[in-house]
Amino acid sequence: MTVTVAIVGAGPAGFYTAESLLRSALDVRIDLIERLPTPFGLVRSGVAPDHQHTKRVERAFTRTAEHPDVHFYGHVALGEDLTLDELRGLYDAVVLAVGAPHDRRLGIPGEDKANIFGASAFVGWYNGHPDHVSLNPALDGESAAVIGNGNVALDIARVLVKTAEEMEHSDLPEHAARAIGKAALRDLHILGRRGPAQAKFSNPELTEMTTLADALCRLAPPEVPEAAPNDLDERTKRVVERNLATFRTMMERPDQGERRRVQFRFWSRPLEILGGERVEAVRIAHTRLDEAGRLVDTGEVEEVPCGLLVAAIGYQAPPLADLLFDRSGGHYKHEDGRIVSGLYCVGWCRRGPSGTIGTNKADGADVARHIVEEHGAGGRKSGGPALEALLAERGIRWIDAEEWEAINQAERDAAPDGAPRKKFVRVKDMLAVVPKERRHGAA
Ligand SMILES: Cc1cc2nc3c(=O)[nH]c(=O)nc-3n(C[C@H](O)[C@H](O)[C@H](O)COP(=O)(O)OP(=O)(O)OC[C@H]3O[C@@H](n4cnc5c(N)ncnc54)[C@H](O)[C@@H]3O)c2cc1C
Secondary structure (H helix, E strand, O other): OEHHHHHHHHHHHHHHHHHHHHHHOOOEEEEEOOOOOOOOOHHHHHHOOOOOOHHHHHHHHHHHOOOEEEEEEEEEEEEOOOOOHHHHHHHHHEEEEEOOEOOOOOOOOOOOOOEEEEEHHHHHHHOOOOOOOOOOOOOOOEEEEEOOOOOHHHHHHHHHHHHOOOOOOOOOOOOHHHHOOOOOOOOOEEOOOOOOOOOOOHHHHHHHHOOOEEEEEEEEEOOOOOOOOOOOOHHHHHHHHHHHHHHHHHOOOOOOOOOOOEEOOOOOOEEEEOOOOEEEEEEEEEEEOOOOOOOHHHEEEEEEOOOOEEEEEOOEOOOOOOOEOOOOOOOOEOOOOOOOOOOEEHHHHHOOOOHHHHHHHHHHHHHHHHHHHHOOOOOOOOOOOHHHHHHHOOOOOOOOOHHHHHHHHHHHHHOOOOOOOOOOOHHHOOOOOOOOOOOOOOO
C-alpha cells in the first residue's frame, strides 16, 4: 500500500523534503499541511520584497506542488486545527517543517518598552505576513537601531532606507510602503557585539549597502581590519576578506548630502533600553577581543538614540505538543532529523535559524532516506482522505493547490505597474478569492 507522508509547513524545507521523496523509489502520497492559505514560508514572508530574484525558487516549489502525488492543505494549523497525535494517527510518517517563527529575546532591561520589535514580527510586517500586518511600528523618530550582524539586519536596514523608486519593482505591501515613505528616519544604527571581521553578512548583501541611492553608510569605529583572522576555514576567510574590502569601499564613498545615514556600530554590546513608555535609546558597552579571543567590555559605555528598535538576533521553533527542545539552538531535539520512529524534522525547526534557502535541501534528503528505510515495505495509514474527513467534521476550511493558484493569480492581476504582485495581507481576503462552490470543509 502507498506510504502516506504529512509534511507540516510549506516552506523551503517542506518542499525539498517532498522533492526528495518524489525522487525516491517509494510509492508515496505527500500531503503538505500549511497554516497559511499561501505556501513558500519565508520565501514569501522573510526574503526581502526588493529581492525578487531570490523568490524565483518558488517556481521550482510550484512544480513540486503540481505533482499528482502531492496535495496542498493550506489554512490548516497543526496544534490548533488538529493535534500532532491525531496527525500521526492518520499518516505513516509526519515531517515537521514548521520553521523557527519566534523571535529570541535580548534579555536586557527595558525590552518591553513600546516600539521595540523582534525581526520576525518586523520583517513579517513589511512583507505582509497576516500575523504581523497590524504591528503598526511608529516610524516618526529620526533615529532607529537594528541589533544583529547577519543578513536579516541588513535586509531591515535596507528596506527602511531605500527610496520609493528603489522599491518600485518590489512587492512591498501598501501599508508598509506608506509608513516607510513618510518615515522621519535620518540615522539608522546597526549594532553588533563583535567587529567587521566577525559579522555574518553575505558579501552581495553588504555590497548592496554601498550603492544605496539616498543613504550613506559608515563604520563606527571607522577602522577596518587589514586582514581576516587566521583561525577561519578557507571559505569563511574568503567571505570575510571580501566583506573587509567592501567596508573599505563604503568608507571611501564621498558624502553627497544623502538624506539618510547608516552607521555600522561594531564592538557594541546592548546593556539596557532607555526611555519612558517608548524606546528612546539603547545603552551599549564597548567591547573588544582579549588575547585569548574572548569578548570583553572595554569599560566605555555609550547611549545610542533610537525611537525604533528591531532585534535581529535569531529565532526559535514553535513549541509543539511535548516535543523536546534544544534551548540553546532553538530547535527540536532529533537524531539526524529523526525525532522518533515515524516523526521527523527538517529545516529551521531541525537546525535552528541558519543558512540559506538551499541549505535546507540536505535535511529533506536525510529524512526521505529515513522514511524509505522505515516504510519501504509499504504503508498502513490512509492519510489524505482521513484528514479531509476530520477537517470537514470540524468545519475547517482548507485551501487546495488550485485555490492557492487563484489567490496567486488575483495578487498578480492586482499588481501595480512594475511590481510582481499586490499581496493579500489578511487571511479573510485570501479566502474570499475562492468561489463559494469550490470551498472545502466550509462551515
Ligand atoms: C528575514 C529573512 C530573510 C531571509 N532572506 C533570505 C535570502 O535572501 N536568501 C536565502 O537564501 N535565505 C534567506 N533567508 C533564509 C530562508 O528563508 C530559510 O533558510 C528558509 O525559509 C527556512 O525554511 P523552513 O522551511 O525551515 O522554514 P520557513 O520558511 O519558516 O517555513 C515554515 C512554514 O511552516 C508553516 N508553519 C509553521 N507552523 C505551522 C503549524 N503549526 N502548522 C502548519 N504550518 C505551520 C509556516 O507558515 C511556514 O510556511 C531569510 C530568512 C529570514 C528570516
